[in-house]
Amino acid sequence: MIKINGLSKSYGNNEVLKNISMEFSTGKAYGIVGENGAGKTTLFRCIAGLESYIGEIYSDITPLKNHLGLLLTDPFFFSKITGKEYIRLLCNARGKTNLEFDSKNIFDLPLNQYASTYSTGMKKKLAITAILLQENEYFILDEPFNGVDIQSNIILTEIILKLKELNKIVLISSHIFSTLSDTCDEIHLLKKGEQTKSVQKSEFKNLEQEMKEITIGTRIEKLELK
């Protein structure tokens, strides 16, 4: 379980998260959606302990950060580190040694090549592989489907479902609604740092329709496409 109580975060006078309260249960996946700048990444960074904040974050296994697999939107790689070394680095950091690479390289990545030479999608797949091999209890996946090919998206969806089966907690942000509706049990909507809505799986269809209407509005008509 992860419980967030009255979480607020400001950068100077700019309040980017306003009194957020959420609860995440084991064996479930949660979607965090919102426009760019809504505060999704900041919320994730606060949960991970990468940002200071006002409010409280509890977890049943402590310290939370030591059991958290964090996939950043745009993972950074050192210039001369191979895929294998990157995985080793992240696993060693969590005390995991004697790793079996070949059988666990499910995305067929060229692990002996420098990670900096990978494409955007391959980099993301490498980062996902590494946090999976860390054997975490909690997962934060910030835009995991971005830049990844269709085949790998299918694998990734199945991985998230498997993590739920294994009683892990998975938090996902994505701009592709179908990826969330396939995997999540609940979706939290953020708008300008405020938690505007929390929607259960049975109401995802309505939420998608509502988001479509709000987002599109009359924008397309304004274009007067001919």
Place this chain on the structure above:
Amino acid sequence: MINRKIKEAGLNPLLGYLLGLTAFVLLSEYIFLKTEFAKYLVILTCLSLQFKLSEKNRTDFLLSTFGDNTKMRIRVIENFIVCIPFVSILLYKSFLIEASILLLCSIILASFSFHSNYNLTIPTPFSKRPFEFSTGFRKTFFIFPIAYALTVIAINVDNLNLGIFAFLLIFLISLSYYYKPEQEYYVWVHAETPKAFLKNKVFNASKNATLIAIPILFSLLIFYPSEFELILIFFLIGLLFLWTVILAKYSAYPGEMNLPEGMIIAFSLYFPPLLLVIIPFFYIKSINKLKYLLND
């Protein structure tokens, strides 16, 4: 960008340029005093700096942003500015032909682009414990055969000082791997206390640097057994400086090491016993700086 870097170091850019120029003149004087190959060293340094400016991605960006003619003009001006101090020092030392060749090469080099990122993966003995030594080794692997060759020369010409220089070169290269701070994620990801984190960093660095330096250390101990105390003292000093730089890096974390840390390290170069005070100082500061990312 240079202005920004100087400002980040806590200096007024004008003062920074002045200090840089003074250091350049003094260093050049020193090199010309010490070796007859100084002119080649000056030419090589200048060309290697210009080589970096010719990096393919960089020149492609200039080409797509400014077009062919303006890109060429920018590249020629850049290379010309870079070569001014080097050509000046060659002219000052009356190497007229060399200065002319360097100027000519600089202008010709402006029309070339080079890939700096080859796909060839250089093997490293430090792959099991990434990342500082595994990535650093790949960037500086060519230095190590030079250091070993210097040791062989030192033994052949019976010059222990040269052997110790080769030995210290290894430590100098090793501590360069710890100069830049890594992204927060790579500290955060460790399930360790700040104490354990620093202990592991220092232990791995010492182990890896010793592994590279051991052929030199053993050779010197075998050929100069009477000087074993001196050799071991230099080994210990090398290790202490390595620890100091690691701790200094995290004492300024997540920022880069700046003037204060640099000055403290420079002072300890003049008086190494100072390290016994500096190391605990940087250690305590590092622990405090890392607390926000690592659980105590």
